[in-house]
Amino acid sequence: MNLVVGIGLRANTSYRELRDLVDSALLEAGAGNVQLVVTVTNREAEPALQRLADDLNAELRALPPSELAEQAAPNPSSQVEDLTGTPSVAEAAVLAAGAELVVQKRRSASATAAVGRLPAPGYEPADREVVHRVIAERRDVRRGFLDVPIDDMLLTRVLEAAHRAPSVGLSQPWDFLVIRDLATRRKVHDLATAQRDAFAASLPDDRRSKFDGLKIEAILDTPVNLAVTCDPGRGGRHVLGRHADPRTTWFSAAIAIQNLWLAARAEGLGVGWVSFFEPAEVADVLDLPAHIELVGYLCIGYVDEFAAAPELVRSGWAKRRPLAWAIHHEEWGRRDASIVDDALQAGQNAVPAAGQQVRVIVGGDANDLKQANALVVDLRDDRPRADFGVLWRPARTPVEAVEFGVEIARDLALQGVGQLVVQVADSSEHAESLARGLNVGASACGLTHSTA
Ligand SMILES: Cc1cc2nc3c(=O)[nH]c(=O)nc-3n(C[C@H](O)[C@H](O)[C@H](O)COP(=O)(O)O)c2cc1C
Structure with a gap:
């Protein structure tokens, strides 16, 4: 395990005092190699600190108080802030080094020490x-x-x-x-x-x-x-x-x-x-x-x-799907930007697309697939028999139905579709919402679209 030691200390702290403090903190942290000793700017020249870094065979780094002050240290002190410009030195130094704090601040007469675990390094x-x-x-x-x-x-x-x-x-x-x-x-x-x-x-x-x-x-x-x-x-x-x-x-x-x-x-x-x-x-x-x-x-x-x-x-057969469409935060459909707002905005200056016509039958079933350009959207709760001509979209709310509609249109556009004919075969609110989403998504991608 790679460790980082954060140190706050007064001028002329003795090496013995500092070493005892750090040793007790390291004992609590458990086995590991100290890679880094971090303190606040202007303290890096302290002889005890330099010797500590040398003896531990670790890099000595100093960070400005402004950077330390940004860290959410668990034990801030207004006294330390008055003296150094940051409410925490030892703990904040550990956090600012990108480590997880494993031993909170402990103090001796004139120094403080905290220990953190550094993530295993990635590649150069x-x-x-x-x-x-x-x-x-x-x-x-x-x-x-x-x-x-x-x-x-x-x-x-x-x-x-x-x-x-x-x-x-x-x-x-x-x-x-x-x-x-x-x-x-x-x-x-x-x-x-x-x-x-x-x-x-x-x-x-x-x-x-x-x-x-x-x-x-x-x-x-x-x-x-x-x-x-x-x-x-x-x-x-x-x-x-x-x-x-x-x-x-x-x-x-x-x-x-x-x-x-x-x-x-x-x-x-x-x-x-x-x-x-x-x-x-x-x-x-x-x-x-x-x-x-x-x-x-x-x-x-x-x-x-x-x-x-x-x-x-x-060859113009298909396009890549933007990464942002694929990332949802915490719950399905919560993307960085709302899919519907995004589509409405994109629709304002969409470049007209050319490509095949697809007739999307919202609320239809597999019997509607006789024509090669037909695509059925099935909104029912039960999963239909597998068929790539039937998109199963059991929307849970009308809002989700709109989103599904936008998504279907956008994904069809990626697969070379240029025209949508939207046919609503079911008078439910979900079906109408999904059809609305299809039209919004179609506009966003420059698809010609009409309602049958
Ligand atoms: C599971 C799988 C099956 C694929 N089958 C075919 C195929 O039968 N014929 C073909 O030309 N490409 C096939 N591909 C290649 C994809 O078309 C290709 O990965 C995709 O267009 C992206 O291009 P790239 O792999 O060059 O990034 C297949 C890819 C995967 C992952």
């Missing part, structure tokens, strides 16, 4: 920068693969990164099936092509033509394909943390893929995740045992470049 700025850089520059790559083999040692290093991932109960439910064989890859490719065609057929015309220009896999263009699997039962009955939420097994395997993705990026290897599959069909082609499930199918190889932005953004 340059190292931190690299971590954030690899996160930002990781890309899903489907084009531009080079016909250059991947060294086995390098692949192992990348798999090591995957294998270091956190997992529920340390169950490490993943396995990595490395596939180089062309015949196998061709079979997998055929499956992806069939799913691609099925998805294309489900799209409205304008969206389909955009999709036709997108590449969604690189199964035959990469030297290595990797099937990342999950064994949901691995470790038996008492895997810690899994019993209440079995999904954690699949989360663990997905996190392993992210580790792999980041390590691959750092090594200059492109990775593309293909999910245009019925997982059981891939399992069949790969002859997986029945208890092993496919989590991700990855295409890996050297590439001519890593694009600065996701391919779906560059």
Whole structure:
């Protein structure tokens, strides 16, 4: 544990007195290394303090009274304030160093001492920068693969990164099936092509033509394909943390893929995740045992470049969601700025958007989905059968219904929608509120919108 000692002292305090005081405070704090001794400006030259820092092998730091005075020290003193300009020195010095106060101020005849626990240090700025850089520059790559083999040692290093991932109960439910064989890859490719065609057929015309220009896999263009699997039962009955939420097994395997993705990026290897599959069909082609499930199918190889932005953004298929939309404080829907106010403001100078038309049927049900451009919003309390054509939004209040409406419109805009036709199929207050929210959200994103 790293400790900080805060000291207030009069001029010419003896070393013996100071050391005894600090030793008793450190005894109470428990085991740890003193990294830092902090005092108020102008006291750092006191010989006893300098010797203390030397003997403890700690850095000596002095902070101005104004900075100390800002700290919420538990034992302030008006006498100290009159003398030094801050109501607390020792405790405030600990707090100002960014530590948690663990031993409150204790005093001797002419000194005070307090002790704090410092947080374990993060990385140096340059190292931190690299971590954030690899996160930002990781890309899903489907084009531009080079016909250059991947060294086995390098692949192992990348798999090591995957294998270091956190997992529920340390169950490490993943396995990595490395596939180089062309015949196998061709079979997998055929499956992806069939799913691609099925998805294309489900799209409205304008969206389909955009999709036709997108590449969604690189199964035959990469030297290595990797099937990342999950064994949901691995470790038996008492895997810690899994019993209440079995999904954690699949989360663990997905996190392993992210580790792999980041390590691959750092090594200059492109990775593309293909999910245009019925997982059981891939399992069949790969002859997986029945208890092993496919989590991700990855295409890996050297590439001519890593694009600065996701391919779906560059092609105009989808946009990134602002972080502020995703952060709620203390309760759902409480964002830094109200989603409705934010949308009303954005609506005043929204740039008109182009894109597919969606007919949102508020209060409808799955029977309304016959047209490819229909999207149903189901407000009932009971969860409908899973269908991506039905958005389940059981709003608890009319205000929440408005917010849900704004959110739906904004998220549709991110997925390339340019026009909304809002149809209210239920006369409840919640349905009308949600429809109002849809119109506000549509205006905010520059969508053309009308009511059917
Ligand atoms: C679980 C998952 C499945 C994905 N499936 C596919 C896919 O089948 N085809 C594809 O082209 N991209 C696929 N992607 C890549 C996403 O489109 C991509 O991550 C997203 O557009 C953001 O781009 P970026 O990864 O370059 O930041 C998948 C990504 C994830 C996480």
